[in-house]
Amino acid sequence: MAIELLCRKIGMTRLYDESGGSVAVTVLEAGPNPVVQKKTPEKDGYSALQLGFLSRSPKNLTKAMKGHFEKSKVAPLRHLKESRVAAEDATKYEVGQDVRCDLFEAGQIVDVIGTTKGRGTSGVVKRHNFSVHTEGHGTHEFFRHGGSIGSNSDPGKVIKGLRMSGRYGNERVTTRNVRVMKVDAGRNLLFLRGSVPGHANAVVRVRVAPSAG
DSSP: OOEEEEEEEEEEEEEOOOSOOOOEEEEEEEOOOOEEEEEEEEHSSOOOOEEEEEOGGGGOOOOOHHHHHHHTTTOEEEEEEEEOOOHHHHHHHTTTTTGGGGGSOOOOOEEEEOOOOEEEOOOOOHHOOOOOOOTTTTTTTTTTTTOSSSSSSSSSSSOOOOSSSSSEEEEEEEEEEEEEEEEETTEEEEEEEEESOOTTTOOEEEEEEEEOO
């Protein structure tokens, strides 16, 4: 169980490592995430921190949400997410305290949780990486089709879970074991090696990988 820092995906760029090699990195605006609420085993049955990210106008809030933020003495925030943490880790934070990107350090291994880009209805070649049919004799107008979807008499039906065309993307994905290349605490920026799920300006969550903990 680790704190999942809410971050905004800015885009991609390149950094140079110690050997002079060019490394593609994703730049994230990493917080700050104010602690809006603390959950305790005595009161709630489990231990967690509710973190917020990105400010919003109070006029768009319901009365319940206004009261929630006023009770915590935190300005209204657009995104709220809970991070399940150990009880001893929760004692290190107080309501209203900011959790920042200095939670991480260069060289650390993290997991990134986000929602992939929605690509609409797609065929089996794009959605499942099916091979394209040979453009030879006997193949007409069906170069990107999926082929047979079942047998004749036994079992006589299409098997559940068969890979076919359909909605592609727009689903939660966890990219595991991503290396932190650089932490810019002054500008609240994280530089992660490679790509992470989501479009530009998408909100993702970053946590220390269990294998690295």
